Amino acid sequence: MRNYFATVLTGLEQLLVEEINDKLIETQVIGTTRGKVFIRTNLNLDQLKTLKLADNLYQVITRFNVGIHRPDLQQLYDQIYQLNLKTFRGKGSFYVNASRKGQHTYSRFEAAQKAMEGIKRRYPHRKIGTANRHDVEFRLDIEDHQALFSLRLTDATYRFRQNQRSFTAASLLPTVAHAMVWLSKPKETDVFIDPCCGSGTILSERLSYPFTYVGGGDIDNKALAAAQKNLKNSFAEVTQWDARELKFADTSISKIVTNLPFGRQISFESETKEVNQAILTEIYRVLTHQGTAVILSEGWSKILQVAETLGFSLIENYNLSLKGLHPTIYVFKK
Numbered sequence: 001m002r003n004y005f006a007t008v009l010t011g012l013e014q015l016l017v018e019e020i021n022d023k024l025i026e027t028q029v030i031g032t033t034r035g036k037v038f039i040r041t042n043l044n045l046d047q048l049k050t051l052k053l054a055d056n057l058y059q060v061i062t063r064f065n066v067g068i069h070r071p072d073l074q075q076l077y078d079q080i081y082q083l084n085l086k087t088f089r090g091k092g093s094f095y096v097n098a099s100r101k102g103q104h105t106y107s108r109f110e111a112a113q114k115a116m117e118g119i120k121r122r123y124p125h126r127k128i129g130t131a132n133r134h135d136v137e138f139r140l141d142i143e144d145h146q147a148l149f150s151l152r153l154t155d156a157t158y159r160f161r162q163n164q165r166s167f168t169a170a171s172l173l174p175t176v177a178h179a180m181v182w183l184s185k186p187k188e189t190d191v192f193i194d195p196c197c198g199s200g201t202i203l204s205e206r207l208s209y210p211f212t213y214v215g216g217g218d219i220d221n222k223a224l225a226a227a228q229k230n231l232k233n234s235f236a237e238v239t240q241w242d243a244r245e246l247k248f249a250d251t252s253i254s255k256i257v258t259n260l261p262f263g264r265q266i267s268f269e270s271e272t273k274e275v276n277q278a279i280l281t282e283i284y285r286v287l288t289h290q291g292t293a294v295i296l297s298e299g300w301s302k303i304l305q306v307a308e309t310l311g312f313s314l315i316e317n318y319n320l321s322l323k324g325l326h327p328t329i330y331v332f333k334k
């Protein structure tokens with residue numbers, strides 16, 4: 001069995017634990033810390049990559065003690081030098097990214113530099129790369145006296161689901177879209193819509209699970225063009241519409257997952273809050289009794305009040321820190 005960890009947006013650790021327990025056989029969750037979930041498993045990387053809530057996957061190489069003062073970096077250098085990095089065969093460059101939490105008298109950059117020097121001494125044929133250009137990436141997480149040294153197994157194509165996706169300025173991260181889909185508890189009988197689908201991230205993520213219908217729309221042509229491109233060879237239907245006046249009958253949609261327009265991102269309409277209120281009212285109308293609405297909203301303080309007035313019950317909510325904003329995911333039941 002090998003030890004790994006997955007990084008995840010802070011606040012979504014428990015959802016990732018659920019996903020791991022649901023999707024990965026014979027895998028033990030051995031702990032969580034802020035933004036990380038640790039597992040022990042025999043599964044291979046392709047199997048681990050079936051996780052859709054994780055940002056990146058790392059293989060744990062070792063844990064060791066570190067001092068908190070600058071002269072202690074020499075000891076860190078020696079410890080890294082001692083490592084037989086079996087997974088680190090072949091040619092190419094490497095890089096170490098470090099994080100640091102605690103009262104150290106050195107910076108994370110100095111720690112990373114020392115670690116790279118240790119590796120270079122042991123493997124002089126490998127080049128030290130740059131932050132943006134390297135073939136192999138290690139990660140050194142230092143917290144007080146503890147260091148965790150790991151090998152990064154995934155690149156950005158994992159969390160962004162390939163390079164060729166079209167994004168718009170307001171596009172949601174696929175991992176966050178997936179968390180929202182996960183919170184809707186996907187079922188084969190779901191009639192699922194995203195009324196403000198933008199580039200279609202939520203719809204794309206929903207397609208990983210069985211469904212009866214997946215569709216969405218957006219008022220904006222550019223967003224819709226991106227969604228059509230992203231969903232081109234899929235079963236998801238995308239249409240231009242105004243989410244305040246959906247063409248669906250009352251109580252006809254079982255799951256609605258959407259990322260409401262954010263005032264700062266969306267400039268076509270100055271009264272975003274009024275628009276959001278009208279959209280939420282329409283979501284309530286089309287949702288089946290006991291239907292679920294998972295809604296990501298930022299900066300709309302009245303959402304809970306409006307939802308309650310409409311008749312929604314709040315089941316749970318998750319506060320996120322995303323691209324400098326602090327949106328919340330709300331899970332409502334009608």
Ligand SMILES: C[S@@+](CC[C@H](N)C(=O)[O-])C[C@H]1O[C@@H](n2cnc3c(N)ncnc32)[C@H](O)[C@@H]1O
Pocket residue numbers: 168170171172173195196197198199200201202217218219220223241242243244259260261262265266275
């Ligand atoms: C925050 S973005 C959604 C981003 C999307 N989740 C993605 O990943 O691309 C909100 C979207 O709501 C759309 N929108 C705003 N008002 C709308 C309305 N009345 N009807 C439908 N869509 C609307 C905007 O054009 C924008 O694309």
